[in-house]
Amino acid sequence: QQQVKQSPQSLIVQKGGISIINCAYENTAFDYFPWYQQFPGKGPALLIAIRPDVSEKKEGRFTISFNKSAKQFSLHIMDSQPGDSATYFCAAYSGAGSYQLTFGKGTKLSVIP
Amino acid sequence: DVKVTQSSRYLVKRTGEKVFLECVQDMDHENMFWYRQDPGLGLRLIYFSYDVKMKEKGDIPEGYSVSREKKERFSLILESASTNQTSMYLCASSFRYRKETQYFGPGTRLLVL
Numbered sequence: 001q002q003q004v005k006q007s008p009q010s011l012i013v014q015k016g017g018i019s020i021i022n023c024a025y026e027n028t029a030f031d032y033f034p035w036y037q038q039f040p041g042k043g044p045a046l047l048i049a050i051r052p053d054v055s056e057k058k059e060g061r062f063t064i065s066f067n068k069s070a071k072q073f074s075l076h077i078m079d080s081q082p083g084d085s086a087t088y089f090c091a092a093y094s095g096a097g098s099y100q101l102t103f104g105k106g107t108k109l110s111v112i113p
Numbered sequence: 114d115v116k117v118t119q120s121s122r123y124l125v126k127r128t129g130e131k132v133f134l135e136c137v138q139d140m141d142h143e144n145m146f147w148y149r150q151d152p153g154l155g156l157r158l159i160y161f162s163y164d165v166k167m168k169e170k171g172d173i174p175e176g177y178s179v180s181r182e183k184k185e186r187f188s189l190i191l192e193s194a195s196t197n198q199t200s201m202y203l204c205a206s207s208f209r210y211r212k213e214t215q216y217f218g219p220g221t222r223l224l225v226l
Contacts, residue, residue: 009153032213043117043203043217044156089155093213100171101215105155 004092006104013111019077021107023090026071030092034101035064035075038087047088048075080111116140117218119204125224132191134221136204142216143209145187147171147179150201150220159202162187163209194225 005024013019023033034049050057050064050073057064063076077084090104120135138145146161148171158171160179168179176198180188187206191198201222205215 006155034213036217041219043205043219045217046214049214095213100158100161101156101213103156105153 004090004102004104006090006107008107009105010108011110013077013080013109015080015082015111015113017080017111019080019084019109019111020074021088021090021109022072022074023092023104024070024072025092025102027092027094027102028071029094029096030102031095032093033064033066033073034091034093035062036089036091036103038089038106040086044089077109080109082111082113085109085111117204117206117216119202119218119221121221122219123222123224125226126191126194127226128195130191130194130225132194132223132225134189134191134202134204134223136187136189136206136218137185138187138204138206138216138218139185140206140208140216141184142206143184144207144212144215145181146205146207146215147177147187147189148203148205149173150203156203159189194223196225199223199225 035047036044037047038044061078066073087106091101117138147159148156162168162181178190203220204218207215
C-alpha cells in the first residue's frame, strides 16, 4: 500500500522558533505534495503545496523543502506563533489515474508563549 | 470561497441504526470524497465519486455505502452502525481535473453507542 510517513507525531515549539515537520514517501509516481492545516473542530485546509520540479517553495512564514532523491519533504514554519498551533498533515498525490490523496498520520504542533 | 458543508457537527447513534451523513458543496465540483479521521491514523478514504451516480471504493469501504443523486450532494450511509465506526467523518470536493486540490468540510463527529 502506498504510504506517506510523517514525523514527529507531536511537536512543542517556543514562540518565535522554527517548527519542522518531516515526511517521506515510497511511490516515485507521486507528483504533488500538499500540506494541510487543521484547527480543532475544523476540517483540514490546504496550506501550501509543491511539485517535484522545484526543491523549495515559500509562502510567507511557511516553506516546503523537497528532496526528490531522498523521497522526503518537509514543512518549515518560521517565527512560529501560538496561532499556528494545529495539526498538520502532509499528503502525496499521483496524477496517474488515481483520485486519492495519501495522507501522513499528522503532527500536532503546539506553540507556547 | 469554496464552501463544503456537512449536515451535522455531532451525532450520537445506537449500534445497529442506519446513519446518513450529508455533504453539500457549492462550487460545482465534479469530485467528492468521504474520509474518516482517527487519532494516530490520519485521514483514510472511504469512498469517492467523480460524477452523479458514480462511485469508487477507497481504502476502507467496508460497512459503508454512498449515494450521489445530485452533483452538489454526496451522502455517506452506515447501513448498521457499529461502535468501531465512532470517528470523525470528513467530506471533501475538487474539480474534475484538479483532483489533487481538495476542499474539506468541517467534519461530523459520530459517536456510536
